[in-house]
Amino acid sequence: MTTTAAPAPATAPFRFFDVHVVRSRRLSPSMVRITFGGERLAELASGGRDQRFKLFLPQPHQDRPVFDDTGDGWYPAWRAQDPAERAVMRSYTIREQRPEPGEFDVDFALHGAESAAAAGGPASRWAVRARPGDRLTVLAPVVEDNGGVDFRPPAGTDWILITGDETALPAIAGILSWLSPGTRAKVWIEVAHEDDRQQLPTFADADITWIVRDAAAAAHHEPVLDALRAAELPEGTPYAWIAGEAGTVKAVRRHLVSHGGIDRRAVKFTGYWRRGATAVYYKHHRAHKNGYYIVCRLVIES
Ligand SMILES: Cc1cc2nc3c(=O)[nH]c(=O)nc-3n(C[C@H](O)[C@H](O)[C@H](O)COP(=O)(O)OP(=O)(O)OC[C@H]3O[C@@H](n4cnc5c(N)ncnc54)[C@H](O)[C@@H]3O)c2cc1C
Known part of the structure; x- marks a missing residue:
């Protein structure tokens, strides 16, 4: 017997949530688990498995991420902003969601940030220093069966x-x-x-x-x-x-x-x-009117 899953739906409503760090726990030498909370997090609906979402971090001199627009036009507005001021966008996985009390966990690999202040990238550096109350924004699903879940074995898988x-x-x-x-x-x-x-x-x-x-x-x-x-x-x-x-x-x-x-x-x-390359390479971008759905990922030529 094996587990199969339906193909990804054509639309995938995602929404912005303002969240804060509830707690942070070092799991191992290279991994820290950060638990996020927020007022409306009961509306977040993770599809489990490899559920991806977007994280928007403040720049080191800011106490919250800066957006010009969190409506339908957020992506071009974000791109047009000064890179030194705009929120730092990265992709992560929802490790576990707990609708009650409205929390979710993200496990951050530290890739060097644990040993030197200047090492690692912005997300990894942010994670190693995160403290309760630190604020950021996420773009996350509000429907369980959403296009941010990629693990979908078809019928007939052994x-x-x-x-x-x-x-x-x-x-x-x-x-x-x-x-x-x-x-x-x-x-x-x-x-x-x-x-x-x-x-x-x-x-x-x-x-x-x-x-x-x-x-x-x-x-x-x-x-x-x-x-x-x-x-x-x-x-x-x-x-x-x-x-x-x-x-x-x-x-x-x-x-x-x-x-x-x-x-x-x-x-x-x-x-x-990607070794030696910061962030992600944005190849595809789709925005749906009813909610937000963005596909930003490293593109691997085969
Ligand atoms: C769909 C998806 C889901 C993801 N889920 C998770 C997750 O749950 N947990 C998680 O930790 N990561 C996850 N990642 C990977 C994470 O987005 C990248 O590692 C990201 O580059 C980290 O951002 P940064 O700002 O720390 O480093 P960047 O600014 O992007 O990169 C800075 C430098 O660090 C290097 N670097 C980046 N990541 C690593 C690494 N892991 N090891 C060694 N060197 C590295 C880069 O090559 C670059 O030289 C996910 C990525 C995708 C696309």
């Missing part, structure tokens, strides 16, 4: 293949907790430290392999790819979900399609960050 790094760990945790009992899953997760490994509760029949990265070799070595090359994959029709560093994602996808015999349509792949 087993699930997942690979990712620590930025994808919140999504992998959400996916594993969503899979129905007995679903066969093979999972490879690359992390920076032994202690970054987490308990990942699931009813699935999941075989999880943790790979601790060798920091010195990280830029020119893809241990997930090595692990996949050495792996014996189950019989039957797989659905693959791949996320993490864009170059690694591209290499893993190519391997699965060219050498693993996996149908390219059954591979969902997303670059969550």
Whole structure:
């Protein structure tokens, strides 16, 4: 038995929410969990799994993010603003939502920000310093079945293949907790430290392999790819979900399609960050009149 999901809906209402930090907890050497609260958060509706959303952070000299417009025209208005003043936009995953008392958690990978004030990017630096009461804005779904959920195995799937790094760990945790009992899953997760490994509760029949990265070799070595090359994959029709560093994602996808015999349509792949490049590369932008829906992601040429 496996779990399948309907295709993504054509429209996906998203809305801006003003939120504040309720608490922050260091989970491991490279990960901090921040819990957000806000007056209207009962209206937020996460679809679970790899539910993505947009985070808008204040600049270091501001105490809240600056927007000229949070209506239908927010995206061109945001782009037209002075980059030194406008809110910093990043994509993250809703790790867990609790409608009562109106909270949600986000797990931030720190990628260097924990050891030096100038290291990491703006989001990672913000996360390491976040304190209760700090304010920001999010663009998040108000309908559970929304286009910000990508993990959608089609009918006929026999087993699930997942690979990712620590930025994808919140999504992998959400996916594993969503899979129905007995679903066969093979999972490879690359992390920076032994202690970054987490308990990942699931009813699935999941075989999880943790790979601790060798920091010195990280830029020119893809241990997930090595692990996949050495792996014996189950019989039957797989659905693959791949996320993490864009170059690694591209290499893993190519391997699965060219050498693993996996149908390219059954591979969902997303670059969550790109080595040496800040933020995201905005390739697609769609805004729907009834709510807001934006697709901004790294584009990986295949
Ligand atoms: C759909 C989606 C969901 C995501 N969910 C999560 C999530 O739940 N948790 C999470 O931690 N991240 C998540 N990410 C990844 C996150 O958006 C990026 O890591 C982002 O670049 C962090 O922003 P920043 O401001 O800290 O760094 P940036 O300003 O974007 O980058 C600064 C520098 O840091 C490098 N860098 C960025 N990320 C990493 C990294 N992880 N390791 C090493 N170097 C890095 C860049 O290459 C660049 O050189 C998600 C991304 C997408 C597209």
